[in-house]
Amino acid sequence: MAGSVVQPTQERPTTISESGRRQWLYPASFKGRWLNRRTLVNALLMLLFFGLPWLEVGGHQALLLDLPHRKLAFFGLVLWPQDSYLLWLLLFSALIGIFMITAQWGRLWCGWACPQTVFMEGVFRRIENAIEGSPNKRMRRDQGPLTWDKLWRKAVKHVVFFVIAAHVANTVLCYVASSERVLEMTLQWPGDNPSWFGFMFGVQMLVYLDFAWFREQLCTIACPYGRWQSVMLDDHSLIVGYDTGRGESRGGKKQRRKAPDQAFGDCIDCGLCVQVCPTGIDIRNGLQMECINCTACMDACDGVMRKIDKPEGLIRYTSLQELGGGERKLVRLRTVGYALVLTASLSAFAYAANNRKITEVTVVRAQGQGVVQVQGDAVVNHFRAKLVNKSDKAVKIRLLPREGYVFVVPLNPWPVPAGKTATMEIFIRRKLSDFKAGGDDRPLLVFHQVTGEAGQDADGVEVGRARVPLLGPGMAARKGTGPTTPQPSAAQPAAGQAQGAAPQETP
Ligand code: SF4
Ligand code: SF4
Known part of the structure; x- marks a missing residue:
């Protein structure tokens, strides 16, 4: 098991020399x-x-x-x-x-x-x-x-x-x-x-x-995890530790022969625990940030103890509490706290994952010119619906008609390929007289996922709804738009969008 190491110090990492250069480690091989x-x-x-x-x-x-x-x-x-x-x-x-x-x-x-x-x-x-x-x-x-x-x-x-x-x-x-x-x-x-x-x-x-x-x-x-451990460990946490009470005072054969009356501990100061350490530290100096709890020093020391007929475990899995003569507590306030928070967050994850929507719809007002237009006796507002299909199958999403409004869309229902997002342009036409009369200027848009072959199943399953505020003729005048016929925008075609499809009205 012979190995060679640089001498660990407590002032700087073993791998850095006094002059700041890298010191190469040669951890010894071991069995155990x-x-x-x-x-x-x-x-x-x-x-x-x-x-x-x-x-x-x-x-x-x-x-x-x-x-x-x-x-x-x-x-x-x-x-x-x-x-x-x-x-x-x-x-x-x-x-x-x-x-x-x-x-x-x-x-x-x-x-x-x-x-x-x-x-x-x-x-x-x-x-x-x-x-x-x-x-x-x-x-x-x-x-x-x-x-x-x-x-x-x-x-x-x-x-x-x-x-x-x-x-x-x-x-x-x-x-x-x-x-x-x-x-x-x-x-x-x-x-x-x-x-x-x-x-x-x-x-x-x-x-x-x-x-x-x-x-x-x-x-x-x-x-960074090595640094975090100092705040996460406490006296009851499991560590690889050297039993100072049992091992000290340490001494090799020579020292023991020279001072036969001195009470020596079990550590024969052979240095094998240091030689096998992959981070080059001496575990006998106590808990150190560089210790990755790899157990190599435990195996090395157990081998030595067996050879000198002493019980194994001079270096062992233990806790600071046990090394100080106390008892290690498994259930503590902080571990119970962590367990409760972990249970709560995992439960929240399981609930949210089970109840998440596979198809989603979000509606936003379209940007740029032509957002609000006056056409004859009606005002037209332009919106965009983002249709998200998270499933493995293509779906079709239909905008349901609503009384008192005319919805103009390029295609209804709109196809969304598997695992894709598509954009449905929506033009909402409302009579000027209705604006003057007041009433509901925030129509509710309801979207259903249709299941029929040709998308004829008008009932389907509701996958989203959004209330959209309409702008009136005053806003159209401020935006400087004249009477025009609303056309589906082809400026931002989305994946899977039907190009050049004729607008369809849902009265
Ligand atoms: S457990 Fe591994 S890293 Fe820690 S002192 Fe022992 S040999 Fe070194
Ligand atoms: S291997 Fe054991 S006996 Fe040898 S120096 Fe390390 S602690 Fe002491």
């Missing part, structure tokens, strides 16, 4: 039951990461942040920009969940599930050890002159790293462009899809540079 468990969890998480894009739920990719179509598929639930409140609820729940997990189980995420740890310890470090040899050999070779042995090992390692980074980047691409599209693109020339290729290459470079060079610095310098 926690490593076995982590290897299994790593394998399952990688299976999930690489396999999820190929899994379908409810006819959609299980998890897809579909950037080109601006939608999110989340295990059968498809969210559109109009459903952003659901996304916020989901993110809020995730945030509270992280708070709760950290308060209860400390940096469980960092040590067991963070992609940085999973890939670094589960993939890249293992490959490096296999190609370049043990950490000691690697360090000696790195510090020595450039030889053929050094060159070929480095070259092979970086090529393998680059290929793995490409595979990771392609998988990330599957999550934003869909796995189907990625399969298509792999059969095409990169120049045919320059943006996606650029995105993929950017991710590949980031992954490669992170695992080949930046490494533990992401945890110790860049990651």
